[in-house]
Amino acid sequence: MKLEFFGAAGEVTGSCHILHVGPYKLLLDCGMIQGSRKDEDRNHDEFPFAADQIDAVVLSHTHLDHSGRLPLLVKRGFNGPIYAQNATKDLCRVLLLDAADLNERDTEAENRRRLRKGLLTIEPLYLREHVKQTLAKINGFAYRKREEILPGVSIRFHDAGHIMGSAIVEVTLSEGTLQRTLVFSGDLGQYDTPILHDPSVVEDADVVLMESTYGGRAHRDRNSTIREIGDIIKNAAHEHGNILIPAFAIGRSQDILYMLGKHYKQWKLENWRVFLDSPMAIEVSKIYWDYPHLYDEEATKLRRRINEMPELANLHLTRTVQESRVINRLKSGAIVIAGSGMCNGGRIVHHLKHNLWRRECHVIIVGYQARGSLGRQLVDGRRHVRIRGETIKVAAKIHTVGGLSAHGDQQDLCRWYGGFNNRPRLILVHGETASARALATKLERDLRAPVSVARPGQTVDLARIAH
Numbered sequence: 001m002k003l004e005f006f007g008a009a010g011e012v013t014g015s016c017h018i019l020h021v022g023p024y025k026l027l028l029d030c031g032m033i034q035g036s037r038k039d040e041d042r043n044h045d046e047f048p049f050a051a052d053q054i055d056a057v058v059l060s061h062t063h064l065d066h067s068g069r070l071p072l073l074v075k076r077g078f079n080g081p082i083y084a085q086n087a088t089k090d091l092c093r094v095l096l097l098d099a100a101d102l103n104e105r106d107t108e109a110e111n112r113r114r115l116r117k118g119l120l121t122i123e124p125l126y127l128r129e130h131v132k133q134t135l136a137k138i139n140g141f142a143y144r145k146r147e148e149i150l151p152g153v154s155i156r157f158h159d160a161g162h163i164m165g166s167a168i169v170e171v172t173l174s175e176g177t178l179q180r181t182l183v184f185s186g187d188l189g190q191y192d193t194p195i196l197h198d199p200s201v202v203e204d205a206d207v208v209l210m211e212s213t214y215g216g217r218a219h220r221d222r223n224s225t226i227r228e229i230g231d232i233i234k235n236a237a238h239e240h241g242n243i244l245i246p247a248f249a250i251g252r253s254q255d256i257l258y259m260l261g262k263h264y265k266q267w268k269l270e271n272w273r274v275f276l277d278s279p280m281a282i283e284v285s286k287i288y289w290d291y292p293h294l295y296d297e298e299a300t301k302l303r304r305r306i307n308e309m310p311e312l313a314n315l316h317l318t319r320t321v322q323e324s325r326v327i328n329r330l331k332s333g334a335i336v337i338a339g340s341g342m343c344n345g346g347r348i349v350h351h352l353k354h355n356l357w358r359r360e361c362h363v364i365i366v367g368y369q370a371r372g373s374l375g376r377q378l379v380d381g382r383r384h385v386r387i388r389g390e391t392i393k394v395a396a397k398i399h400t401v402g403g404l405s406a407h408g409d410q411q412d413l414c415r416w417y418g419g420f421n422n423r424p425r426l427i428l429v430h431g432e433t434a435s436a437r438a439l440a441t442k443l444e445r446d447l448r449a450p451v452s453v454a455r456p457g458q459t460v461d462l463a464r465i466a467h
C-alpha cells in the first residue's frame with residue numbers, strides 16, 4: 001500500500017497523486033499544469049504510469065489544475081470510472097469541453113507559427129470527443145455518503161468550501177489486515193466566504209495530504225477587501241475609464257457577482273454596466289444557482305428573498321464574440337468580468353490590450369497568479385507586457401486584492417488540520433516550495449504536526465505510517 005506524488009508536488013498546479021492498494025492503482029486528481037508556456041508544455045509529457053493500468057480516478061473538484069488532464073488520460077487508454085461530487089460532475093461538462101476547444105484553437109495558432117518557421121506541427125492535447133468519453137465515465141456522489149469504489153477501497157466526500165462541488169476526499173484502504181485512512185484535502189476554501197459552506201471538519205485519518213497554496217501568507221480581512229473594491233469602483237467613476245476583473249469562470253465570477261449584487265446601491269453601480277464576458281462563466285453561474293442546497297445560510301436567505309441570483313439590474317451576459325467586441329469600444333463605465341483568471345488566454349486578454357495603456361482604467365486582480373502568467377507580470381508591477389506579440393504599456397492602475405481567494409490562508413489551513421482528533425501524518429502538496437515550508441514550520445511549532453513537504457516522484461509506504 002503506497003502513495004506516489006506525480007503532480008502538484010513542489011508546485012501549485014498539475015495535481016495528481018497515485019495510490020497503490022493490493023493489485024489496484026487509483027489516481028487522486030489528474031490536473032493540468034498551468035503557468036508559463038514552458039510549464040504548460042509539460043502537459044504533453046508521458047505519464048509515469050500506463051493510463052490503461054489505472055483502475056479508477058477520484059476527482060476532488062473541477063478546476064483544471066485538478067481535472068484538466070482527465071481527457072488526456074482517456075485518450076491514452078484509461079477505461080475505468082471517475083468519481084466526483086455531483087456538482088463537480090456538472091461543472092466538468094462545461095469546463096472540460098471549453099478546455100478542449102481552447103486547446104484546439106491554441107494548437108492551430110501554434111501550428112501556423114510552426115509552419116512559417118518550417119517546424120513540424122503538433123497535436124492538440126485532446127479533442128472534444130475525448131472530453132465526451134471522459135464525461136461519460138464520471139459518477140456523481142453526494143457529500144458524506146461512503147461508497148465502495150474498488151474491492152478494499154471506499155471513499156467519502158466532504159465539503160471543502162472552495163468552489164461548488166469541491167471535496168475533501170476521505171479514502172479508506174484495506175489490504176489484507178492492513179487498514180489505513182487517507183484524507184486528501186483537495187483545495188480548501190476560506191472560512192466565512194460567500195455562497196459556500198466552511199471547509200468540513202474531518203476527525204480521523206492516518207495520513208493527510210493538504211494543499212499549501214497560501215501556506216506562507218495571511219489573507220487580508222475579507223471585509224476590508226470588500227471595502228477596498230467598493231472604493232476602487234467609486235473612485236474609478238470619476239476617472240471615466242473601465243474596470244477589468246480577470247476571474248476564473250468557476251467560483252470567483254460568482255463571488256464577484258454576488259458581491260456586486262449585495263453592494264449595488266452602496267457602490268452606485270447603477271452608473272456602470274457590468275459585463276460577465278464569458279460563455280463559460282455564464283454556464284457555470286447557472287449551475288451554481290441550480291445547487292441551492294449547497295449554499296451557506298446567508299446565500300440561502302438572499303436567494304429566498306430575490307428568488308434568483310445574482311440580482312444585478314445592469315448585468316449583461318455576453319456570449320458571442322460579436323457582443324464581446326462591442327465592449328472593446330466602450331471607453332468608460334464598463335466593469336468587465338472575464339477569464340482566464342491568470343490572463344493567459346480568453347477574452348480578458350483582448351480587454352487588457354484595449355485598456356492597459358490607458359491611465360484612467362483599472363485592473364482588479366482577485367485571484368492567484370502563477371509564476372510566468374500575464375497576471376503575475378501585472379501583479380509584479382511590470383511597466384510593459386507582451387500581449388499577442390505586441391508590447392503594451394501598463395498605465396492602468398493594477399490593484400491586487402488578496403482577501404477574495406478561494407483558498408484558505410495559513411491560519412485557515414492550520415485551523416482545518418487542527419480539526420483532526422489525533423495528529424495524523426501530514427504531507428503538504430499543491431504549493432510553491434516556500435509556501436509549503438512556511439506552513440510546515442508553523443504547523444510543527446504550533447500543533448506539533450508530523451509534517452513533510454511532498455517531492456515529485458516521492459513514494460510513501462502507507463504500511464509504515466502508524467495507525
Ligand SMILES: [Zn+2]
Nearest residue numbers: 061063162187
Ligand atoms: Zn481549486
